[in-house]
Amino acid sequence: xxxxxxxxxxxxxxxxxxxxxxxxxxxxxxxxxxxxxxxxxxxxxxxxxxxxxxxxxxxxxxxxxxxxxxxxxxxxxxxxxxxxxxxxxxxxxxxxxxxxxxxxxxxxxxxxxxxxxxxxxxxxxxxxxxxxxxxxxxxxxxxxxxxxxxxxxxxxxxxxxxxxxxxxxxxxxxxxxxxxxxxxxxxxxxxxxxxxxxxxxxxxxxxxxxxxxxxxxxxxxxxxxxxxxxxxxxxxxxxxxxxxxxxxxxxxxxxxxxxxxxxxxxxxxxxxxxxxxxxxxxxxxxxxxxxxxxxxxxxxxxxxxxxxxxxxxxxxxxxxxxxxxxxxxxxxxxxxxxxxxxxxxx
Numbered sequence: 541x542x543x544x545x546x547x548x549x550x551x552x553x554x555x556x557x558x559x560x561x562x563x564x565x566x567x568x569x570x571x572x573x574x575x576x577x578x579x580x581x582x583x584x585x586x587x588x589x590x591x592x593x594x595x596x597x598x599x600x601x602x603x604x605x606x607x608x609x610x611x612x613x614x615x616x617x618x619x620x621x622x623x624x625x626x627x628x629x630x631x632x633x634x635x636x637x638x639x640x641x642x643x644x645x646x647x648x649x650x651x652x653x654x655x656x657x658x659x660x661x662x663x664x665x666x667x668x669x670x671x672x673x674x675x676x677x678x679x680x681x682x683x684x685x686x687x688x689x690x691x692x693x694x695x696x697x698x699x700x701x702x703x704x705x706x707x708x709x710x711x712x713x714x715x716x717x718x719x720x721x722x723x724x725x726x727x728x729x730x731x732x733x734x735x736x737x738x739x740x741x742x743x744x745x746x747x748x749x750x751x752x753x754x755x756x757x758x759x760x761x762x763x764x765x766x767x768x769x770x771x772x773x774x775x776x777x778x779x780x781x782x783x784x785x786x787x788x789x790x791x792x793x794x795x796x797x798x799x800x801x802x803x804x805x806x807x808x809x810x811x812x813x814x815x816x817x818x819x820x821x822x823x824x825x826x827x828x829x830x831x832x833x834x835x836x837x838x839x840x841x842x843x844x845x846x847x848x849x850x851x852x853x854x855x856x857x858x859x860x861x862x863x864x865x866x867x868x869x870x871x872x873x874x875x876x877x878x879x880x881x882x883x884x885x886x
Contacts, residue, residue: 652678
């Protein structure tokens with residue numbers, strides 16, 4: 541890592557899951573992770589929207605959740621990775637985004653995607669075959685609304701009046717073509733923790749996508765690339781595996797039933813397919829040093845999903861990421877709140 545490379549932002553992503561049926565506790569614990577991350581200096585806290593329970597929870601209403609997180613934190617930025625855009629009314633969504641942004645003092649990052657669950661699309665009366673079309677159409681409306689433009693009918697603009705979202709819109713993609721499309725529309729790039737349907741390592745698959753996004757970028761503000769990765773540090777590899785190994789294996793077997801992974805995977809191969817970084821912080825740092833996409837990423841987004849470690853283990857993992865893993869990669873915690881303009885590369 542050279543001295544010329546700009547400081548990358550450190551994030552964490554939660555899918556809001558627990559191990560029991562106490563959903564209220566699951567949500568409280570997820571909120572507590574935002575508080576802990578804020579105190580540790582993480583730059584961004586992200587949530588993923590899922591309308592179908594992932595087992596032990598799942599977050600259907602991310603903007604309500606983030607409004608509460610905004611009230612409990614003072615500095616950390618608040619984002620979705622992603623909001624399932626085709627299932628939302630884009631004007632109402634823009635109003636929610638603008639409201640949370642206003643209440644948080646301009647700390648919102650909006651990440652959009654199409655989702656993939658046929659059950660979710662059916663529940664909302666949407667045609668999953670039109671997901672790309674709907675994503676594009678709805679994103680155009682949200683973007684126009686957040687720019688302060690008229691939406692829906694002549695003379696109508698959302699309230700509260702939006703802040704400057706230039707550089708704060710993100711798209712999750714799963715191909716080089718998708719990355720190019722996001723760049724042409726001025727959206728930052730969100731890359732998933734795993735590349736489904738490929739035998740090659742995730743970073744080998746995704747690096748051309750990142751390169752395609754950068755090559756297609758033609759906007760005044762700096763492009764951002766958010767790199768989501770499974771990162772779980774512990775005192776040693778054995779401890780980390782005890783906390784996350786079985787969960788990752790079960791998740792891989794479930795996904796294999798839908799064709800995302802080959803069937804019959806063992807635990808080690810499941811961890812590889814999820815491009816997992818786990819064990820002692822020094823081992824994770826060494827492995828991330830070989831990560832092909834990280835050199836062009838502006839945001840490292842760490843997550844524990846599909847594992848569901850207990851709350852104390854999750855808090856300890858966040859501490860190790862912020863105090864040992866990320867600093868060894870060149871990250872420094874922010875000392876004060878970042879203005880919204882920083883996320884636009886100003």
